[in-house]
Amino acid sequence: MNEKNTLFVESAFKEYYFNRFDLIHVPQKASEREFGYQKFNSGMTRHLVIRNDKELRLLLMKEVPSDVYCSNAYYSFPGLPMAEKDWKGADLIFDIDAKDLGLPCRQDHTVFKCSSCGHGIIGFQPKCQQCDSTKFESVSTTCKICISESKNQVTRLVDVLTSDLGIKKEEIEVYFSGNEGFHMRVTNSDYESLGSHERADLADYIMFNGAIPESFGVPRQSNSKVSLPSTDEKGWRGRVARKLFSSKSKAPKISKDIIANGHTTFQVQLDEIKKTMGVKIDPKVTMDIHRIFRLEGSINSKSGLAKIQCTDLDSFDPFQSACLLGDDSVDILVDCPTQIRLKNKKFGPYKNEKVSMPKYAAVYMLCKGLGNIL
Amino acid sequence: MLKIGVKDLAKYPFLTEAGEYLRDTGLSLEQLGHSDWKPIVEKAYGRIVVASSGQIYNSDLDALDNDSELLSFIVAIILLKSAGMATLIKRFSLAESRRAERYLQQDLYASREKKNLELPLKIIRDIFSVNVLIDNDEFVIKIPDYVKRSVHFHEKEWKLVNRRISNGYVYLSAHETVRLIRAELGEYINTRIQSVNISSIPESFRQRVQDLVALAKKFSDTTFVSSEYPPCVKHGIEVLEKGENLPHSGRFLLATYLLSKGQTVDQIAPLFKNAPDYNERTTRYQLEHISGSSGSGTKYQCPSCEKLRSESLCFAIPDCNGIINPVQFGKKRKTS
Ligand code: SF4
Ligand SMILES: [Zn+2]
Ligand SMILES: [Zn+2]
Numbered sequence: 001m002n003e004k005n006t007l008f009v010e011s012a013f014k015e016y017y018f019n020r021f022d023l024i025h026v027p028q029k030a031s032e033r034e035f036g037y038q039k040f041n042s043g044m045t046r047h048l049v050i051r052n053d054k055e056l057r058l059l060l061m062k063e064v065p066s067d068v069y070c071s072n073a074y075y076s077f078p079g080l081p082m083a084e085k086d087w088k089g090a091d092l093i094f095d096i097d098a099k100d101l102g103l104p105c106r107q108d109h110t111v112f113k114c115s116s117c118g119h120g121i122i123g124f125q126p127k128c129q130q131c132d133s134t135k136f137e138s139v140s141t142t143c144k145i146c147i148s149e150s151k152n153q154v155t156r157l158v159d160v161l162t163s164d165l166g167i168k169k170e171e172i173e174v175y176f177s178g179n180e181g182f183h184m185r186v187t188n189s190d191y192e193s194l195g196s197h198e199r200a201d202l203a204d205y206i207m208f209n210g211a212i213p214e215s216f217g218v219p220r221q222s223n224s225k226v227s228l229p230s231t232d233e234k235g236w237r238g239r240v241a242r243k244l245f246s247s248k249s250k251a252p253k254i255s256k257d258i259i260a261n262g263h264t265t266f267q268v269q270l271d272e273i274k275k276t277m278g279v280k281i282d283p284k285v286t287m288d289i290h291r292i293f294r295l296e297g298s299i300n301s302k303s304g305l306a307k308i309q310c311t312d313l314d315s316f317d318p319f320q321s322a323c324l325l326g327d328d329s330v331d332i333l334v335d336c337p338t339q340i341r342l343k344n345k346k347f348g349p350y351k352n353e354k355v356s357m358p359k360y361a362a363v364y365m366l367c368k369g370l371g372n373i374l
Numbered sequence: 375m376l377k378i379g380v381k382d383l384a385k386y387p388f389l390t391e392a393g394e395y396l397r398d399t400g401l402s403l404e405q406l407g408h409s410d411w412k413p414i415v416e417k418a419y420g421r422i423v424v425a426s427s428g429q430i431y432n433s434d435l436d437a438l439d440n441d442s443e444l445l446s447f448i449v450a451i452i453l454l455k456s457a458g459m460a461t462l463i464k465r466f467s468l469a470e471s472r473r474a475e476r477y478l479q480q481d482l483y484a485s486r487e488k489k490n491l492e493l494p495l496k497i498i499r500d501i502f503s504v505n506v507l508i509d510n511d512e513f514v515i516k517i518p519d520y521v522k523r524s525v526h527f528h529e530k531e532w533k534l535v536n537r538r539i540s541n542g543y544v545y546l547s548a549h550e551t552v553r554l555i556r557a558e559l560g561e562y563i564n565t566r567i568q569s570v571n572i573s574s575i576p577e578s579f580r581q582r583v584q585d586l587v588a589l590a591k592k593f594s595d596t597t598f599v600s601s602e603y604p605p606c607v608k609h610g611i612e613v614l615e616k617g618e619n620l621p622h623s624g625r626f627l628l629a630t631y632l633l634s635k636g637q638t639v640d641q642i643a644p645l646f647k648n649a650p651d652y653n654e655r656t657t658r659y660q661l662e663h664i665s666g667s668s669g670s671g672t673k674y675q676c677p678s679c680e681k682l683r684s685e686s687l688c689f690a691i692p693d694c695n696g697i698i699n700p701v702q703f704g705k706k707r708k709t710s
Contacts, residue, residue, distance in 0.1 A: 164539050164540070164541075164542075165539075165542055166516075166517065166542015166543065190516060190518045191518050193518070194518055195522075197525040198522055200525075201521050201533060202517075202521065204533060204534070205533075205534040205535045205539075208535060209535065210530060210533045210536070210686075211533075211535045211536060212530050212531065212536055214536070215531060215537070233538075234538075234539065234540035234541065235538065236535060
């Protein structure tokens with residue numbers, strides 16, 4: 001980001017951090033966690049100790065970071081280098097991102113921005129219409145469908161966590177990530193001591209990864225007895241059964257087909273079920289027991305939206321609730337070939353034109369690299 | 375209170391109650407040195423020899439007297455400690471854990487009907503700090519307790535996704551329950567032996583202690599784990615050392631990797647000794663086949679990292695960056 005844009009975005013962030021103390025809190029066990037932050041156009045500062053809300057606010061006011069992070073892990077000495085921290089446990093964390101869901105809407109609102117002249121277009125083209133350059137960066141924006149599909153994944157994840165893994169609803173916190181999806185945090189003492197390998201297996205469970213026909217009653221030997229799960233079973237066995245036998249009247253025939261088609265065909269069916277029913281979390285995040293994860297209440301510099309908690313997921317609208325920067329009018333030069341909706345107002349498409357818009361929308365454009373301050 | 379009888383102690387001689395029982399008999403180490411007790415010393419020695427050959431020492435609990443079963447275990451520990459050979463202690467712990475595992479499984483299985491699970495469940499709870507509950511005819515344990523152990527197994531059926539799960543619990547058979555804690559049982563016995571202190575031993579034990587030192591020398595050439603091995607190979611070796619089952623693809627990796635590093639079939643074969651299904655002849659035959667010195671004569675290559683990743687055998691660390699086959703691990707990369 002160029003200096004002029006940076007200064008403008010920083011001042012907008014500073015204003016937010018100054019005005020919205022009510023939204024900025026350290027998580028529980030704060031003094032046992034590692035904090036980190038980044039400033040615009042510079043590297044990461046890690047291994048910080050922040051004990052309370054006051055210290056956090058002080059840091060935000062002083063440094064005006066572009067992004068703020070906090071570990072999911074608790075340590076005896078969070079401020080020391082990684083090898084000396086003495087890991088004690090970590091919250092279970094999950095990341096659901098609209099760009100990992102394979103949604104058809106993505107191509108309608110992913111902008112290809114020419115790397116040399118900055119011209120943006122929707123849909124891939126071999127070269128820039130303005131300057132013939134063949135280098136592009138992709139800039140992703142987010143639509144209503146992206147959000148509702150991500151919410152769908154959140155709902156399914158909550159179901160697996162509560163009914164399969166025995167985690168209580170009160171132990172689950174759901175956050176809008178501040179850009180294109182949702183973050184979840186589970187604080188449950190039984191799970192906090194699990195290491196990375198163990199968490200990888202939980203992630204596979206959630207994604208329905210690695211299921212074999214034998215576990216669902218279809219043996220490898222065709223002469224052995226087949227015993228398919230029933231629809232009232234718990235866990236994936238029940239989910240698979242409900243998927244296979246969605247119609248009660250056809251159940252006997254479906255059973256017969258599965259038995260006749262055998263092990264290999266059923267493996268293909270399980271792989272299909274994984275694609276449609278497995279929860280699409282990012283396993284790398286869940287496996288990571290030393291991650292510094294975006295801090296709730298902070299602004300995400302990829303969009304200028306805030307990471308905030310969703311208490312009622314169904315009615316939650318991130319373009320309304322997470323859009324918390326000021327609304328005084330600003331003049332910027334925008335090249336945004338798709339329409340953006342923020343605070344129930346529509347912006348764009350703009351074809352490299354000068355526009356006056358509220359600060360929150362201007363920051364969004366700048367963060368996405370689709371405009372320049374005048 | 376749960377009453378643990380001498381028959382139980384014969385099965386599980388590593389329980390703390392065994393020491394108490396011995397104290398109650400008033401038998402001292404000095405007394406054990408008397409020639410009357412010679413058969414026990416011989417029995418103990420035999421127990422170690424059997425264990426070190428990778429077999430499980432068999433007791434017939436109905437025919438034999440349980441006192442001598444228990445005593446021979448204790449004398450075996452004294453002999454082992456005096457000989458001080460770590461490889462023997464390791465082999466002995468492993469074999470004894472296998473032996474106990476059999477009884478544990480039988481006890482879980484047999485007493486399920488009689489609703490008398492107190493002893494096996496107490497052992498599991500005390501030694502492994504895992505709470506096992508009973509639901510109808512099945513054993514249930516908490517998911518976190520399960521995954522902490524199951525991740526060390528590599529067969530797909532141990533993945534959580536292939537288990538019956540409900541409300542935070544995993545359902546297991548008696549066999550699976552015991553299988554899950556096998557490795558810890560060996561470690562537990564090992565630490566119990568390590569923690570024993572022996573100041574002096576009776577004169578009559580000396581010969582057998584010397585025999586053990588000589589025996590241990592036979593095994594000492596089998597440790598060739600190098601820190602230069604890639605994580606996937608180290609992991610495979612560890613699994614085998616713990617006496618756990620390594621799937622075929624993992625054994626293939628070890629064989630091809632070590633052969634490519636210039637090791638011979640003779641050097642590699644002993645590595646598989648602890649495998650639950652070890653058979654010297656077939657192991658050799660397979661290794662010779664892989665090395666190309668028998669059969670078709672084709673020498674097999676070490677599988678790629680990608681292949682290993684798809685088989686869940688990859689445990690990549692930063693040093694793995696930029697390589698596509700384990701044989702490249704540790705070689706200096708060209709500066710580009
Ligand atoms: S990256 Fe390759 S060498 Fe490293 S652990 Fe995985 S399979 Fe082994
Ligand atoms: Zn251009
Ligand atoms: Zn979309």
